[in-house]
Amino acid sequence: MNEVSPIVAASSEAFDVQRVREDFPALHQDVHGKPLVYLDSAATTLKPQSVIDAVDEVYARDCANIHRAVHLLSQRATARFEEAREKVRAFLNASKKTEIVFTRGTTEAINLVSHSWGRSSLREGDEVLVTELEHHSNIVPWQILCQQTGAKLVVVPMTDRGEVLREAFENKLSERTRLVAMAHVSNALGTVLPVSELIALAHERGALVLLDGAQAVSHVDVDVQALDCDFYAFSGHKLYGPTGIGVLYGKERLLDKMPPYQGGGDMIRSVTFEETIYNDLPYKFEAGTPHIAGAVGLGAAIDYFSSFDAELIHAHENAVLHYATEALKAVPGLRLIGTAPGKVAALSFLMESAHPHDIGTIVDAEGVAIRTGHHCAQPVMEHFGIAATARASLGMYNSRDDIDALVAALRKVRELFG
Numbered sequence: 001m002n003e004v005s006p007i008v009a010a011s012s013e014a015f016d017v018q019r020v021r022e023d024f025p026a027l028h029q030d031v032h033g034k035p036l037v038y039l040d041s042a043a044t045t046l047k048p049q050s051v052i053d054a055v056d057e058v059y060a061r062d063c064a065n066i067h068r069a070v071h072l073l074s075q076r077a078t079a080r081f082e083e084a085r086e087k088v089r090a091f092l093n094a095s096k097k098t099e100i101v102f103t104r105g106t107t108e109a110i111n112l113v114s115h116s117w118g119r120s121s122l123r124e125g126d127e128v129l130v131t132e133l134e135h136h137s138n139i140v141p142w143q144i145l146c147q148q149t150g151a152k153l154v155v156v157p158m159t160d161r162g163e164v165l166r167e168a169f170e171n172k173l174s175e176r177t178r179l180v181a182m183a184h185v186s187n188a189l190g191t192v193l194p195v196s197e198l199i200a201l202a203h204e205r206g207a208l209v210l211l212d213g214a215q216a217v218s219h220v221d222v223d224v225q226a227l228d229c230d231f232y233a234f235s236g237h238k239l240y241g242p243t244g245i246g247v248l249y250g251k252e253r254l255l256d257k258m259p260p261y262q263g264g265g266d267m268i269r270s271v272t273f274e275e276t277i278y279n280d281l282p283y284k285f286e287a288g289t290p291h292i293a294g295a296v297g298l299g300a301a302i303d304y305f306s307s308f309d310a311e312l313i314h315a316h317e318n319a320v321l322h323y324a325t326e327a328l329k330a331v332p333g334l335r336l337i338g339t340a341p342g343k344v345a346a347l348s349f350l351m352e353s354a355h356p357h358d359i360g361t362i363v364d365a366e367g368v369a370i371r372t373g374h375h376c377a378q379p380v381m382e383h384f385g386i387a388a389t390a391r392a393s394l395g396m397y398n399s400r401d402d403i404d405a406l407v408a409a410l411r412k413v414r415e416l417f418g
């Protein structure tokens with residue numbers, strides 16, 4: 001990994017991580033009689049008190065269905081839900097609120113595009129391009145789509161450091177590529193893909209681009225207009241918000257032409273047995289009662305995140321990542337998986353004599369929560385000829401002390417397994 005720059009180091013010091021930790025109640029508990037060290041934010045981030053309060057308040061005070069009734073509670077709930085949409089719009093720098101569709105999460109957002117855009121647009125012989133480092137959520141929906149339409153799934157290989165290089169990408173792009181679906185940041189490896197450059201290449205060939213932003217939103221700046229991506233998907237629970245709520249951003253001119261994904265209440269303007277007229281964007285894609293408290297909680301998470309200078313958060317995390325990388329490299333018999341320059345937030349690793357699940361169990365007994373397994377990225381594991389890794393991943397609340405605790409716990413693994 002690259003040296004941490006003096007600017008990053010200085011801004012990291014300007015970030016008061018101890019103060020931030022006070023905002024996250026889940027951090028203040030013991031597990032197995034030890035203070036919790038949470039290093040699994042790539043799976044889900046912990047929630048600040050303000051998000052918990054916002055969700056609580058919806059159920060305690062503004063508990064009503066939205067867009068439907070004239071009574072005051074419903075008006076308040078509707079206003080809060082739509083305010084949350086505006087917060088998401090501003091966070092992604094989308095030009096219009098109509099481009100923000102609430103979903104259950106990244107997975108549903110990707111499935112929405114594959115069902116709606118994919119089934120209405122793809123023909124036999126068309127190609128969908130993904131990369132080798134995708135999460136299963138950004139592979140399986142396209143596989144199903146290809147099986148149903150006769151289109152072909154094409155895979156851009158990654159390097160042994162876990163990078164997706166321009167040349168490899170260009171080699172796989174063709175006149176038949178209709179859509180590129182790729183991660184902005186890899187969950188298993190922490191690689192940040194050079195998405196601006198790759199989007200421009202895809203557009204030159206007339207292909208649309210969907211970015212899976214699940215791991216990006218809390219670690220890199222996202223500006224959908226500057227990126228010029230056609231679709232962007234993310235989950236609230238990886239941005240310090242609730243589970244069960246996520247977002248699909250789509251360019252209005254594309255969403256407008258796409259057929260509904262699901263039918264039901266709220267997505268219609270009028271229904272007769274002969275004909276249904278669909279609602280305007282974004283409601284056309286929001287059938288049924290949505291996760292109202294979840295959307296409000298996501299809005300509160302965006303408020304919380306935006307109350308900091310994002311540059312300071314990123315610099316702090318990068319400094320902790322650098323510290324962790326050096327500390328883990330010094331553990332005898334430990335091998336890092338995923339060493340792309342400029343990577344963020346996640347450290348996958350193996351130890352010579354211990355299976356990742358044993359590592360996870362032993363460090364858990366020391367109070368350290370990490371993830372073990374294939375991380376829903378089995379093709380990544382296949383690339384490295386392994387079945388699983390142990391993965392420590394960072395959030396804004398992690399400090400060097402957490403890394404010291406992890407390394408101490410890994411020493412126990414070595415004592416037990418040699």
Ligand code: PLP
Pocket residue numbers: 042043104105106107108135137138183185186187212214215235
């Ligand atoms: N894509 C990536 C890169 C992820 O890391 C994840 C979750 O870990 C997902 C997609 C799926 O997110 P969700 O389960 O919130 O829909």
